Amino acid sequence: MTPRVTLKPGRQGSLRRRHPWVFRNAIERVEGECSPGGTVDVVDHEGTWLTRGAWSPESQIAIRAWTFDSQQMVESTFIAERVARALARRDPALARDGASSAGVCGRVLFSESDGLPGVIVDRYDRWLVCQFLSSGAEARRDEVVAALHAALPGCACYERSDADVRRKEGLDPRSGPIDGEEPPEQVEIDEEGCRYGVDLRQGHKTGFYLDQRVNRGIARELARGADVLNVFAYTGGFGVAALAGGASGLVQIDSSAPALAAAGENLRRNGFGDAAVEDIEGDAFKVLRSFRDSRRDFDLIVLDPPKFAESKMQVEKAARGYKDINLLGFKLLRPGGRLITFSCSGHMTPPLFQKIVADAALDAGRDAWIERRLDQAPDHPVALSFPEAGYLKGLVCRV
Ligand code: SAH
Numbered sequence: 050m051t052p053r054v055t056l057k058p059g060r061q062g063s064l065r066r067r068h069p070w071v072f073r074n075a076i077e078r079v080e081g082e083c084s085p086g087g088t089v090d091v092v093d094h095e096g097t098w099l100t101r102g103a104w105s106p107e108s109q110i111a112i113r114a115w116t117f118d119s120q121q122m123v124e125s126t127f128i129a130e131r132v133a134r135a136l137a138r139r140d141p142a143l144a145r146d147g148a149s150s151a152g153v154c155g156r157v158l159f160s161e162s163d164g165l166p167g168v169i170v171d172r173y174d175r176w177l178v179c180q181f182l183s184s185g186a187e188a189r190r191d192e193v194v195a196a197l198h199a200a201l202p203g204c205a206c207y208e209r210s211d212a213d214v215r216r217k218e219g220l221d222p223r224s225g226p227i228d229g230e231e232p233p234e235q236v237e238i239d240e241e242g243c244r245y246g247v248d249l250r251q252g253h254k255t256g257f258y259l260d261q262r263v264n265r266g267i268a269r270e271l272a273r274g275a276d277v278l279n280v281f282a283y284t285g286g287f288g289v290a291a292l293a294g295g296a297s298g299l300v301q302i303d304s305s306a307p308a309l310a311a312a313g314e315n316l317r318r319n320g321f322g323d324a325a326v327e328d329i330e331g332d333a334f335k336v337l338r339s340f341r342d343s344r345r346d347f348d349l350i351v352l353d354p355p356k357f358a359e360s361k362m363q364v365e366k367a368a369r370g371y372k373d374i375n376l377l378g379f380k381l382l383r384p385g386g387r388l389i390t391f392s393c394s395g396h397m398t399p400p401l402f403q404k405i406v407a408d409a410a411l412d413a414g415r416d417a418w419i420e421r422r423l424d425q426a427p428d429h430p431v432a433l434s435f436p437e438a439g440y441l442k443g444l445v446c447r448v
Pocket of ligand 1: 308
């Protein structure tokens with residue numbers, strides 16, 4: 050018998066709107082034996098069936114919904130259907146088999162957005178980098194991997210379940226090859242004609258910031274003839290794109306020496322080994338202040354900082370970080386120049402972010418206009434019933 054979870058009176062509204070989470074404090078009682086990641090049925094206080102989901106014994110999110118269809122059983126065919134549905138929604142290139150990969154890259158599965166909470170799968174050439182981040186995802190690991198192999202023959206799976214969120218689920222980090230095959234040190238991908246090396250073992254997240262694909266394309270369009278400053282450069286994604294778009298010069302700042310070394314390799318990979326590029330290893334706040342003091346200026350500045358707010362409580366502190374870095378960014382722009390500025394903190398809402406950027410422009414003494422609002426790439430879709438999936442936002446501002 051599937052365990053049955055009854056909600057407190059009045060706590061069924063969000064499930065009725067197909068929001069896939071049940072918080073522990075919404076639960077009145079549990080009948081039956083719940084196992085970690087096991088399937089449970091959820092009913093409202095009157096006993097009306099609401100959803101079938103995965104039980105998380107430790108997280109504040111006690112249940113993540115698999116399905117809102119009472120007829121649907123959560124078994125391997127269900128998982129395979131969800132994988133197929135996700136692939137059908139994406140660029141057909143992402144569904145190519147392993148033998149005809151040619152550097153294809155993108156997000157194949159995006160957790161709740163694809164009806165598989167806790168499961169993230171990113172494709173790099175023929176490599177599928179998998180994260181299982183919740184108890185339910187963990188319990189379905191083998192079925193997800195089998196479904197991926199069936200849908201994408203010739204691809205190999207590598208696990209990067211080393212994200213911090215696993216701790217909230219009481220799960221230890223795990224990474225390594227899933228089917229015994231070791232990936233090469235660098236997997237080469239092709240993003241709109243730009244080539245990048247990806248370190249599946251050590252790279253951030255699953256190896257690369259695939260969510261910025263479209264925005265790197267926009268930076269490329271705006272870079273023609275521009276003197277570009279790429280702040281928080283990581284492995285030089287925006288830098289390569291800017292040079293591909295005809296930038297006349299490039300300065301890249303990052304606090305990580307290995308990231309800058311990889312950025313240098315990526316420039317060479319694209320034939321920009323001799324371009325006018327300056328790498329600066331250091332704290333972006335300090336480097337930008339020194340640029341301000343020495344009156345250096347640029348035509349195009351990209352600010353793509355790491356997540357400053359990890360939780361709701363940190364939003365205020367994060368706001369100061371975003372304000373400071375954007376203020377410095379505005380100060381370093383030549384007249385007519387552009388700032389491409391991002392926040393990847395889900396807790397920082399687009400209106401709040403816009404306000405912070407507006408305050409930064411004001412304090413920098415610059416008149417600025419929003420030319421474009423930026424978003425995460427379409428292979429990171431946001432279900433209308435689950436707005437929390439939208440985390441990346443950005444603005445192109447012109448002074
Ligand atoms: N724009 C990149 C992703 C940036 S990730 C891309 O498109 O691929 C954020 C980067 O900021 C990381 O590489 C990290 O090393 C760097 N970083 C974090 N804190 C920093 C700081 N205070 N100063 C400079 N770089 C920092």
